[in-house]
Amino acid sequence: MSEPVLALERVEKVYNRDLPSEVQVLRGASLAIAPGEVVALVAPSGAGKSTLLHIAGLLDTADRGSVRIGGQEMTGASDRRRTMARRADIGFVYQFHHLLPEFSALENIVLPQLAAGVRARVAEARARDLLVSVGVGARADHRPSALSGGEQQRVAFCRALANGPRLLLADEPTGNLDPATSDTVFGALMGLVRETGLAALIATHNLELAARMDRILHLEDGRLA
Numbered sequence: 001m002s003e004p005v006l007a008l009e010r011v012e013k014v015y016n017r018d019l020p021s022e023v024q025v026l027r028g029a030s031l032a033i034a035p036g037e038v039v040a041l042v043a044p045s046g047a048g049k050s051t052l053l054h055i056a057g058l059l060d061t062a063d064r065g066s067v068r069i070g071g072q073e074m075t076g077a078s079d080r081r082r083t084m085a086r087r088a089d090i091g092f093v094y095q096f097h098h099l100l101p102e103f104s105a106l107e108n109i110v111l112p113q114l115a116a117g118v119r120a121r122v123a124e125a126r127a128r129d130l131l132v133s134v135g136v137g138a139r140a141d142h143r144p145s146a147l148s149g150g151e152q153q154r155v156a157f158c159r160a161l162a163n164g165p166r167l168l169l170a171d172e173p174t175g176n177l178d179p180a181t182s183d184t185v186f187g188a189l190m191g192l193v194r195e196t197g198l199a200a201l202i203a204t205h206n207l208e209l210a211a212r213m214d215r216i217l218h219l220e221d222g223r224l225a
């Protein structure tokens with residue numbers, strides 16, 4: 001089997017250690033996601049989904065266990081190396097779009113590319129292609145406030161993929177949308193992910209959406225099964 005894009009091994013995480021409020025969220029969580037594989041992460045509220053995604057996305061560190069991105073061991077890596085790996089390899093999507101309100105949809109997708117050193121004309125062409133591929137090409141020049149919730153979220157997907165990451169991490173990406181919109185927007189996300197051959201870990205409470213992914217992982221009692 002090819003090298004997993006994301007591999008977690010026996011990851012443990014405790015918040016507020018040695019305080020009365022101590023909570024052990026992860027108790028040996030392990031997973032491996034292959035290139036091109038789309039995996040659903042399903043868990044009861046408060047089970048530690050966001051914690052797991054933050055650790056996988058190198059935004060937080062585990063107390064124990066190992067995190068590898070593209071075969072590179074990230075446990076104990078310097079902040080600089082983790083930041084570089086995060087920028088180069090990982091795209092994030094959240095429940096709320098977090099687009100920059102004073103910039104257009106197009107600019108929101110161009111800016112991270114400019115920050116990564118891509119030339120403006122190339123960045124703009126890529127941003128337009130991405131917007132067209134998720135069905136919001138006609139909205140390129142609108143600011144986020146002039147877009148519907150579903151359109152905003154589709155723009156957020158494009159932004160997450162702008163710099164060609166190899167791993168997409170999504171935390172309830174359609175959780176804020178009504179069921180019909182959620183279905184359409186999820187379809188757009190899957191289209192993008194399949195087109196680019198990304199590996200993805202997508203947290204959702206929606207079991208119908210989870211069933212459309214390649215595999216479902218359940219997070220319970222701090223472990224994945």
Ligand SMILES: Nc1ncnc2c1ncn2[C@@H]1O[C@H](COP(=O)(O)OP(=O)(O)OP(=O)(O)O)[C@@H](O)[C@H]1O
Nearest residue numbers: 015016023025043044045046047048049050051052
């Ligand atoms: N920074 C923190 N300090 C202390 N406790 C925390 C912290 N972050 C999360 N927790 C606790 O850890 C547990 C898991 O939180 P997490 O946000 O990962 O859950 P979740 O599965 O994403 O929940 P939800 O589906 O409701 O968003 C919860 O009990 C939460 O209260």
